[in-house]
Amino acid sequence: MIIQEEQTLIKKFVKKDKQDRYLAFLSKGKTRTKFTNELYHFNDFNWNLFREIPGNENEGQAITLKVKNNKNISTCKVISADPNFDGKVMSVEEAIKNAIGIEGTILIFGDADIVYYEGEAPKSRYISI
16 A cells, blocks of 8 residues: 555656556555566656765765754655565664665655655665755
8 A cells, every 4th residue: 555655755756647657556565566676777757856966975964964954854764676675664864774775765754855766876876856
């Protein structure tokens, strides 16, 4: 079953012509992996809403700085190709410590107030602006 943060992520950050498809995938346990398997090379974000995190910039610091500006954020929802992390809800600190660096992962902070995406290396780390 799809949760609110996932719906908000799709509606806010994914190209309009792909939204219904991805919402349908995420709404059912049997089809969820159709979405998560695409995360290694996900191309359907509206990339104008993200900035790339260059290789010399620490992604954990980039997220921490952004989260500090929005004091209402205390949790992070994880969508990941890694079944050990997919569907988990973590504290911000726990997500930065444990889920950063896992390829094929989206971290949704708050109600998609901040989104971090890590695709397959190299140079595939983005944070919402």
